[in-house]
Amino acid sequence: MTDVDVTAGSEPPVLETEPAVAATVFGDQIEGARSFTNELARRGEELGLIGPLELPRLWTRHILNSALLAPLLHDGASVGDVGSGAGLPGLVLAIARPDVSMTLIEPMERRTDWLRGEADRLGLQNVTVVRARAEDVADEFVLDQVTARAVSALSKLIPLTVPLVRSGGQLILMKGARVDDEVTAARKVILRNRLEDVEVLELGVGVVDETTRVFRATVD
Numbered sequence: 001m002t003d004v005d006v007t008a009g010s011e012p013p014v015l016e017t018e019p020a021v022a023a024t025v026f027g028d029q030i031e032g033a034r035s036f037t038n039e040l041a042r043r044g045e046e047l048g049l050i051g052p053l054e055l056p057r058l059w060t061r062h063i064l065n066s067a068l069l070a071p072l073l074h075d076g077a078s079v080g081d082v083g084s085g086a087g088l089p090g091l092v093l094a095i096a097r098p099d100v101s102m103t104l105i106e107p108m109e110r111r112t113d114w115l116r117g118e119a120d121r122l123g124l125q126n127v128t129v130v131r132a133r134a135e136d137v138a139d140e141f142v143l144d145q146v147t148a149r150a151v152s153a154l155s156k157l158i159p160l161t162v163p164l165v166r167s168g169g170q171l172i173l174m175k176g177a178r179v180d181d182e183v184t185a186a187r188k189v190i191l192r193n194r195l196e197d198v199e200v201l202e203l204g205v206g207v208v209d210e211t212t213r214v215f216r217a218t219v220d
Contacts, residue, residue, distance in 0.1 A: 013052070013053055013054075013055040013056050014055060014056065015037075015038070015041040015055045015056075015058060016055065016056050016057055016058050016059045016060060017059075018034065018037075018059055019059055019060060019064065019208070021064070021207060021208055022059060022063070022064060024207075025064055025067050025068070025070075025096075025207070025208075026067060026095070026096055029095050029096050029098070032095040032122055032124075033063060033067070033092070033095050033096070035121075035122060036063075036087070036091060036092070036095060036118060036122060037058060037059060037063050039118065039121070040058065040062075040086060040087070041055055041058055043114075044086060047110060047111075047114055048110070049085065049086035049111070049114060050062070050086060060208070060209060060210055061210055062086075062088050063088075063092060064204070064208050064210075065088075065089075065174075065208075065210060065212050066088045066089030066092035066093065066149065066174075066212075067089075067092050067093070067096050068203040068204045068207075068208070068211075068212040069089055069093060069147060069172060069174065069203070069212065069214065070093055070096040070097050072145075072172050072201075072203075072214070072216070073093065073097050073100050073145060073172075074100075074144055074145065075099060075100075076099055076100065076101075077100050077101070077144040077145050078100075078101045078103070078143050078144050078145075079093065079100050079101065079102050079103070079143060079144060079145045079146065079147065080102075080103045080104075080105055080141060080143045080145070080146040080147070080161075080164050080165075081093070081102060081103070081104050081105065081146070081147050081148065081149075082105050082134045082146060082147070082148040082151060082157075082160065082161055082164070083105070083106060083107075083134075083148055083149070083150075083151040084104035084105060084106040084111070084115055084129075085106060085111055085149075086111070086114070087104070087114070087115055087118060088149055089147060089149050089174065090102055090104040090115070090127075090147075091104070091115065091118055091119065091122075091124070091127070093147070094119070094124050094126050094127045095122065095124065097126075098124075098125075098126055099126075100126060101126050101128070102126055102127050102128070103128045103129075103130060103141065103143065104127060104128070104129045104130065105130050105132060105133075105134055105137065106129070106130070106131060106132075107131065107132060107133045108131075109131060112129050112130075112131040115127075115129045116129045134160045134161060134163075134164060135160055135163075137164075138163035138164055139163075141164050142164075142165075142166045143164050143165055143166065143169060144165075144166060144169045144170070145165070145169055145170045145171075145172055146161045146164050146165050146169070146170075146171055146172070146173075147171075147172045147173060147174065148161060148173050148174065149173075149174040150174070153182055153185070153186070154173065154175070154179075154182040154183060154185070154186040154189070154190075154215060155182070155185055155186040155189050157173060158171070158186060158189050158190065158193055158195070159189065159193065161173070162193045162195075162219055165219040166219070167219060167220060168218065168219070169218070169219050170216060170217065170218055170219065171195070171215065171216065171217050171219065172214055172215075172216050173214065173215040173216075174212060174213070174214055175200075175213050175214065175215050176213065177213065179200050179213045179215055180200060182215070183198070183200065183215065190217070193219075194219070194220035195217040195218065195219060195220070196217065196218045196219075196220055197216075197217060197218045198215075198216075198217045199215075199216050199217070200213060200214070200215055200216075201213070201214045201216055202214075
């Protein structure tokens with residue numbers, strides 16, 4: 001992965017070359033992934049969806065990072081993505097898993113406009129976009145699984161996401177390298193929300209350079 005030179009007069013960052021493993025991760029859905037990645041690269045900074053230095057690592061850190069969750073989604077599941085933002089992981093998962101119904105929950109109008117526009121442009125029939133905060137629509141959904149990426153610490157995120165999930169459903173929350181510390185800090189919250197089968201998964205080992213860490217738990 002190439003470092004970005006941000007010195008005066010340097011060339012603007014360019015989109016990372018598609019890693020060879022992308023075709024393996026996305027399989028038959030690779031063209032949709034390519035189209036979404038290119039459009040996010042073209043408009044993402046302008047719309048405030050990604051930072052100015054993300055292009056040289058867009059595939060590695062964002063697209064593939066999100067797509068590694070796809071095998072964790074149950075066949076035909078109804079899945080919610082809280083704080084969808086640029087569509088990471090929600091739109092990426094909708095592309096990778098057309099059998100899954102994705103509900104993208106995002107409070108910012110500018111971002112929901114982007115999400116709807118991309119779902120329409122890509123012809124994704126399995127996407128519903130909801131402009132709202134998760135806590136305001138908890139009574140409207142009974143989902144099989146819920147995911148989120150870079151939203152907040154587990155101690156805050158768990159109470160926001162549990163009410164969206166049916167009994168026996170799962171939280172699949174993307175976290176960073178300090179996820180174990182977050183789990184320790186959220187121990188009381190985990191007990192209070194009656195989560196079971198709590199585990200931390202590291203996805204993509206031996207497949208991608210930057211693995212994905214996931215907090216997974218079953219909602220009682």
